[in-house]
Amino acid sequence: MPLARLSVPAHLSPAQIRVLADAVHEGLVETCSVPPKDRFQLVSTYAREMMFIDPTFPDVARTPDASIIEILFLEGRTMDQKRNLFRWIADRAVRTGFSGDDIMIVLTENAPVDWSLGRGLAFGDHHAPMVSR
Numbered sequence: 001m002p003l004a005r006l007s008v009p010a011h012l013s014p015a016q017i018r019v020l021a022d023a024v025h026e027g028l029v030e031t032c033s034v035p036p037k038d039r040f041q042l043v044s045t046y047a048r049e050m051m052f053i054d055p056t057f058p059d060v061a062r063t064p065d066a067s068i069i070e071i072l073f074l075e076g077r078t079m080d081q082k083r084n085l086f087r088w089i090a091d092r093a094v095r096t097g098f099s100g101d102d103i104m105i106v107l108t109e110n111a112p113v114d115w116s117l118g119r120g121l122a123f124g125d126h127h128a129p130m131v132s133r
């Protein structure tokens with residue numbers, strides 16, 4: 001946790017996928033106080049014809065590299081932290097060759113009680129609220 005899912009077109013190279021995944025994790029660490037070792041990411045690659053992504057909505061110009069990043073994390077981040085996270089990931093992706101228009105990010109929040117990291121134990125039973133960080 002957080003759990004990040006990256007849905008990317010299959011033509012991206014492993015190196016391109018790695019820099020995107022690194023950008024997502026570093027962004028969470030830098031802007032949202034996620035512990036550095038707390039990295040859980042799943043990458044799915046899709047054939048181009050399986051990605052139904054509008055090329056221009058709402059006012060962007062997506063290329064075939066367009067990727068979608070979904071992040072599930074704990075509730076409690078501020079609006080500014082979320083804005084900073086979007087900016088961090090997009091800026092880092094652009095510096096490594098992506099177009100900022102190709103980086104779509106969706107955040108979903110849940111509560112500590114919604115996570116079990118193993119052993120059948122609820123993470124929420126021993127977690128301090130994010131708002132205090």
Ligand SMILES: O=C(O)C/C=C/C(=O)C(=O)O
Binds near residue numbers: 003032073074127
């Ligand atoms: O507080 C921890 O040790 C783990 C933090 C998790 C998150 O920041 C998150 O999932 O959003």
